[in-house]
Amino acid sequence: MSVGASYGNPVGTGPTDLPRCRVVSWRERLRAVRVDTTPLGHRDFRLLFVAGTVFYLGGMVSYVAVPFQVFALTGSNLTVGLLGLVELVPLVFFGLYGGALADHVDRRRLLVATGAAQALLTAGLAWNGFREHPSLPVVFVLAALLAAAGSLQRPSREALMPRTLPHDRIVAGNALTSLGTQIGVLAGPLLGGVLVASVGAGWCFVVDVAGLVVATGLYAAMRPYPHRSETTPPSLAGIGEGISYALRRRDLLGTYLVDIVCMLLAMPVVLFPALAQEVFRQPQLLGLLYSAETVGALVATALSGWTARVSHHGRAIVLAAATYGLFVGLAGLMPSIGLVVVCLACAGAADMVSGVFRGTVWNQSIPESMRGRLAGIEMLSYSVGPLGGQVRAGLTADLWSVRGSIASGGFACVAGVALTAAWLRDFWRYDASTDEHVLAERAVRAAHGEPVTDAPGPA
Known part of the structure; x- marks a missing residue:
C-alpha cells in the first residue's frame, strides 16, 4: 500500500498530496442556514402562502379594531373579555366539525366558501363601524359568526398545504408558512393601531375585507385536490x-x-x-x-x-x-x-x-x-x-x-x-x-x- 493510499488518497498519490480541509466561507455558512425558499417555486403553495399572509395581515387589523370598538362603546374591560368567551364556543365546536368536513369535501372549495363568508361578515362590521351609533350586539354576533367561519376554514387550509409540496419540502414549507403568519402578526396590529387612531375602527374592517377578498381569490385560483380515497360525511x-x-x-x-x-x-x-x-x-x-x-x-x-x-x-x-x-x-x-x-x-x-x-x-x-x-x-x-x-x-x-x-x-x-x-x-x-x-x-x-x-x- 502506498503512503498516499493509507491516508485515503487515490492510489499513486504521494504523501505531499494529502487532502486538505476545505475552508467554508461565512457566505456559504449563511446559505446553509437561511430560510429555504424552494417551496415558493410550487405554484399552489405560492398561492396558499400569499393568501395566508394577506389573510393574517387583515385579520390582525380587525383583531385590534374589535376590542377597541367594544371598549369605546362600553368603557368596560370585562365586556372586552367576554368577547373572547363568545368567540371561544364556536371556535371549539366548528373547529372539530370543520376538521371532519375537510376530510369529506373539496378543501379548496371550502376555503373559497368560508373566505367569502368571512368577507361578508367583516363587511357587516365595517357597516356597523361607520354608523353614528354602532351596535354592541351586532359586534358580538358578527364576532361569533366570524369565529365559526374561521374555525371551519382553518383545518382545510392546514390539511391542504402538504398536498401542494413534495413530501421532502414540507419542513421548508412549514417555515415559510410561519414566516407569512409572523409578518401578519407583526404588521397587522401596527397598521390597525394607526387606522384606529386616525380614521376609526370602520376603516380597519374595510382593510380586512380587502385582504379577505384577495385571499379568497387566490384560493379559487388553486387547482382542485380531490381526496385520494372514498370519504364519509362529517x-x-x-x-x-x-x-x-x-x-x-x-x-x-x-x-x-x-x-x-x-x-x-x-x-x-x-x-x-x-x-x-x-x-x-x-x-x-x-x-x-x-x-x-x-x-x-x-x-x-x-x-x-x-x-x-x-x-x-x-x-x-x-x-x-x-x-x-x-x-x-x-x-x-x-x-x-x-x-x-x-x-x-x-x-x-x-x-x-x-x-x-x-x-x-x-x-x-x-x-x-x-x-x-x-x-x-x-x-x-x-x-x-x-x-x-x-x-x-x-x-x-x-x-x-x-x-x-x-x-x-x-x-x-x-x-x-x-x-x-x-x-x-x-x-x-x-x-x-x-x-x-x-x-x-x-x-x-x-x-x-x-x-x-x-x-x-x-x-
Whole structure:
C-alpha cells in the first residue's frame, strides 16, 4: 500500500498530496442556514402562502379594531373579555366539525366558501363601524359568526398545504408558512393601531375585507385536490375516530401536550401591561413587549434552513419548547425591560422552531384521510392552552407578583416539557427517516403519482 493510499488518497498519490480541509466561507455558512425558499417555486403553495399572509395581515387589523370598538362603546374591560368567551364556543365546536368536513369535501372549495363568508361578515362590521351609533350586539354576533367561519376554514387550509409540496419540502414549507403568519402578526396590529387612531375602527374592517377578498381569490385560483380515497360525511363518530387516532399515536399526543404545557404555564402576554407600567414604570415601551416574540420568531425563520437536515423531530420539539420556557422564566427575573425584551425575543425564536417541527410531524405522517380532523384537534389544543394560560398567569400575579408569575410559569414549563418527554418515549424517539407513518405516507404519495422530492433548493 502506498503512503498516499493509507491516508485515503487515490492510489499513486504521494504523501505531499494529502487532502486538505476545505475552508467554508461565512457566505456559504449563511446559505446553509437561511430560510429555504424552494417551496415558493410550487405554484399552489405560492398561492396558499400569499393568501395566508394577506389573510393574517387583515385579520390582525380587525383583531385590534374589535376590542377597541367594544371598549369605546362600553368603557368596560370585562365586556372586552367576554368577547373572547363568545368567540371561544364556536371556535371549539366548528373547529372539530370543520376538521371532519375537510376530510369529506373539496378543501379548496371550502376555503373559497368560508373566505367569502368571512368577507361578508367583516363587511357587516365595517357597516356597523361607520354608523353614528354602532351596535354592541351586532359586534358580538358578527364576532361569533366570524369565529365559526374561521374555525371551519382553518383545518382545510392546514390539511391542504402538504398536498401542494413534495413530501421532502414540507419542513421548508412549514417555515415559510410561519414566516407569512409572523409578518401578519407583526404588521397587522401596527397598521390597525394607526387606522384606529386616525380614521376609526370602520376603516380597519374595510382593510380586512380587502385582504379577505384577495385571499379568497387566490384560493379559487388553486387547482382542485380531490381526496385520494372514498370519504364519509362529517359526524360525531368521525370526529371521535380522529380523536382516537391522535390518542393512539403517542408521538402526535406529545406534540399536542407540549404545546398545551407551554401555553398553559409560560404564556406571559396578559401580564405585559402590568410589567411595563407597575414593575418597570415605562408604559411607553409596552409595544416592545408585545412585538418581541414575533421579532425573535422572524429572525429564527430567516435562519431556518438547517431545519430540513433534522430528522429527530420529537427531540427538536422538546428542546425548543424547554428553551422557550427557560427564556420566559429568565424574562421574569431580568432587572431591566431591555433584557426582558431580549429574553422574550429568544423565547419567540424557540417557539417558532418548536412550531415548525410540530407542523412537520403532522404534515408528513398523518394520513390524507385523517388530516382535516387532526388539524381541527390541533386548533382546539392551540386555543385552549392560551385561554387557561391567561387565567393561570393573572391569578398567580394577583396572589404573588407579576415577576413571580412570569418566572415560575417559565421554569414550570421546562419541567412540564421534560416530564412529557419522559412519559411519551415514542415522542422523544420520533425519527422522520425511519418512522412507519412517515414512510407509509411517502409510499402512498408515490403510488398516486404525487411528488415525494424535487431538486435541491437554491444555494
